Amino acid sequence: MANKKTTIVRVTVVVVLTCAAFTMIGGCSKRGEQGQDRFITVKGSDTMVHLVSNWAEAFMKKHPDIEVSVTGGGSGTGIAALLNGTTDICAASRKIKDKELMLALEKNVHPYEMAVAKDGIAVVVHPDNPVDKLTLEQLSKIFTGKTMRWSDVGGPNEEVEVLSRESSSGTYIFFQEMVLNKQDYMQDAKLLPATSSIIQSVSSDKWAIGYVGLGYAVAASDKVKIVPVKKDDSSPAIMPSDETVKSGAYPIARPLYLYTSGQPKGTVKDFVDFCLSAEGQQIVKETGYVAIN
């Protein structure tokens, strides 16, 4: 029962009581005897905060004596924290950079990489739009404002209406990095405050184009048309789906990683294993991402 004192305020009375009950039954006492951590921290990618929080919640429900604290701040912040030893796990929506890896080895930290989920972004247009494939380069030109008309990409002679998420969105930055090659979005792009507004606008504006997370696009596929994307002129147009994102065929996708310092051990390993378990991967799907295996 001693752990009750250390639990964070967020835990409700109900959870505390369940926790107490479990401890008394002995479900978790073994862990305590082994002297493992009861408190682990996950820090990093803002894109992943929602996902990791869902994992943490489910994990804490199964292991009531363990507290998992989840914070965002960005992948870079997370990796820095891992190197400085201020977090147990780093959540990153990109691979660790060479520079960071060298810095890690200097500090005698050996980052251990685990891909735990995949994230795909679907490009959506109005159902009546005849354009049925776009290359990454065409997308880049459309969103940076170099292509202004649909006729330039095989559609009718109509002006493209570019819709984007707000700049605070992780998807905005991901799309900017992956598709726009880190160029700025065009100034005339409409920045909408939510994914639902993008779906709403694309479904009513005939010549609009926008991007949303795969999960949302599939859920709204009766209102909008998902455009298959070609990596370059010669490659085939790929429709985003769980399979194509998983296999890497769909180009606007990225793996999401967890990094630990060295191979995960103890509670950290339990948590990572949980994320990769069938139950953890089910949470991945429910949160709107693609399961890794």
Add this chain to the structure above:
Amino acid sequence: MERAWKEKAIKLFFVSTASTSILIVLSIFVFLGKEGGPFLAEPGADELIGTRWIPVSFQKESYGILPLVAGSALVTVLAMILTIPFGVGAAVYISELARPIEREILKPFVEVLAGIPSVVIGFFGLVMLVPIIKWCFSLSSGLTALAGAMLLGLMAIPTVISISEDAIRSVPGSYKAASLALGASRMQTIWCVTVPAALPGIIAAVMLGTGRVIGETMAVMMVTGNAAVITASPFESVRTMTATIAAEMGEVAFGSDHYRALFCVGIVLLLATFVLNMVAQRVLKRYRMG
């Protein structure tokens, strides 16, 4: 003895509650200055007077607030163009022409309109007004400055109506009596005597309405499309200062240039509403004294 002490304590309580608002206004100014001020030193004020607002970029961030100021100005001016005829017309009708029974029906509805939460108005705008505007003007998208202005007009009208009505009502009856006695018709009296006499009050009403319009956030963010461009066309998308703060403050890194730039936007916004309110109060006061 004890009674006197008690009286003093109660008085002190009331004084402190009354002066809280002064304290809050001052501390908001100090707080905004403290958070936004460092931006003026580094990267400097000329960065703010740019025409590009690109707070998130892999190339180079720009924090030019001119598109945001222009966006707010365009939406506000359009909203007032729509509001003034409606607001003043309704006020004239309610105060001068309506029969008592009509007034009993009209006034509560105006008050209900004033009480509708802005997010509800925004939702109504997004689902109803935006498609209508798109259809009426055959635009590619209804997410325009005009949509924002119409919603804001809707929100400012109650303010304009009730204050203008007050002003029109307090025009001395002798003015009207004199006008009618000289042979002017009822309409002539309203347009040539009553409304001009109430004009300072009506101006103040419009200014207070404008103050509300500039500061409104939610409804505008939902329907204007939020593209940071400088335009004078009501059929283009604009990004207002309020929407920028609301959309970006949530995710911004604490103490970064972006964070400070947002506070600078806040300062500009606060100054604008502050000046408008001050002037409106001035006008209203002079008018009441006269």
